[in-house]
Amino acid sequence: MSTQRLEGVEAGKGNRVKLVLGENPFHPAGGGQPGDSGWVEAPGLRCRILDCRMEEGAPVLLGEVLEGTPVPGAEVEARVDEERHHLLARMHSGEHALSRALEKNVPGLRVFKVNVDTKESLITLRWEGELTWEVLFAAEAEANGVIRADLPVTTRVFSREEARVDPDLKANWDRLEGGKEAPESLRVVSLGDYDKVACCGSHVERTGQIGGVLITGFKGTAPQWEVRYTVHRDELLEAWSRPLRRLVRQVGSPPEELEKVYGRLQEERSEARRLLDRLRPFLALPFREEPRGEASFLRLVLPGLPLDLITGPCKETIQEDPKRLVLALLPDEGERSPFLVCRGAGLTGDLKGWLKGHPELAARGGGSPDWISGVTQERDPEKWAKALKEVL
Ligand SMILES: [Zn+2]
The missing domain is CATH 1.20.5 (Single alpha-helices involved in coiled-coils or other helix-helix interfaces)
Structure with a gap:
């Protein structure tokens, strides 16, 4: 908690507000990490701070006013949500260890984007190879070794020249070399002598504080891959082992x-x-046909059969005579019985829209105007036939 002067106030939509403090204790968003959250308060004033962002080189707090009205010049208490700040620092430092382990273990692999969050974070990488769990398990084990080694995490400012000649330093060189945008100096974060990277995020003091990393999943295709990870390693391993242990017993x-x-x-x-x-070509299904005007209504009731088995024959039936409307009901022991309703091209009417108008059929599913299928709790074909009179 620190006492600050409110130097800028800009009201936004509703109770949204942008605040600028004399000396800002909130860590701004950057390098794929969201900004700090917390509170700005004074007697009669309560603002919840949701994010902190750099705007034109200065940190700006984005928040919502819960009580009172913030005015420029007022003295306020600024309180960062330290728990969230520390969690983001653990996530971000864990990312350094994991990214470097991946890059060290896999020649040609490059991490190029990071999204740090409190529950789960995301590493986006480029690699021409096929990413597998084996590759990820090896990197995860190495990163957890770095975490257990409890290496010091240090931050130092490098000049552009110093940074350029350092072979171990990982930085976004396009930006460093590129004209106006290139910064004069770089904030460089090191995990012992394991990793050195230009970064503006917040970090722990020793790698041991990260706790541990766990890769929770990955997706993508070569050359772009996304790897999800978390620092909530023990909690998640415990939670995931429960369904696994149940399954082991069941199987x-x-x-x-x-x-x-x-x-x-x-x-x-x-x-x-x-x-x-x-088997399908030899099946003759017991359709019951009844004329309705110039068209005809066919019903098929086959307890316990799978929908797969009857879709082909139903299709053939409406192709044979396009003035046919077909209802197939496959009553099951359980609550959900499969159904199918289709009509030939010689008939009109929107079956999908029709189904929505009949909640009494307790059906869930969808399809197109001439073909719907799904599951239903209504196993009585008479009720379906009655409702379908609207269509035929
Ligand atoms: Zn960082």
Whole structure:
């Protein structure tokens, strides 16, 4: 907490406000890290600070007024949310360790963008190779070694010339070499002698304070990849191990066998599909047809059959005679029975819109004006047939 003079106040939409303090204790956003949050208060005045950003070279607080009216020249108490500040510093310092471990372990890999947040953070990288969990596990283990080594984290300002000749320093050289934008000096953050990088974020004092990093996922295709990670390592490992332990008991295989079991299940599933495909041409489904004017209404009720099996025959039915409306209901033991409604090109009417107008069918699904499918709690075909009279 520090006492400050309010040097600038700019009212925004609603209760939004921009504040400038005499000596700003909030760390501004930068380098992919959001700015500090906190409070600016005085008797009769309460402002929640949501972010701090550099605007024209000066830090500006973005907040909302909860009580009173801030006026320039007023004396206020500024309070940074230290818990969030420290968490962002841990996340950001963890990113330094993880990014450098990835770059050291994988030749040609370059981290070029970072989004630091409190719950989970994101590293965007470029690499021509195929990113795998094995690559990520190795980098994660190395980063956690750096964290356990409890290296000092130091910040020093380098001149542009000094920075340019340092072979270990990682910086955005395009910006350094490029005309007006190039800064005269650089803030350089080091993790012992493991990593040295130009950075304007906030950091811990020793790597041990990071606690640990855990990669939570990754996506992308070569050459651009996104890696998600967090410093909430122990909590998350504990939380994730619970469904895993449940699954191990349910499947009856040790954790290291689960991937193999899943692979086998997928194989069996595609084998079953192939079998169905071979069977399909020989299936004659028991449609019940009744004329309705010049058109006809066909219904098919087959308890327990999968939707996959009947979509082909339904399609053929409406192609054979485009003046047909087909209802297929596959009542299941459970709450959700699959259904399908389709019509031939010789009929009009929007089935998708029709379904929305019939909440009594308790159906969930969608499709197009001439073809809808999904699941329903209404297993009585008479109720469906009655509602479908609107269409035919
Ligand atoms: Zn940093």
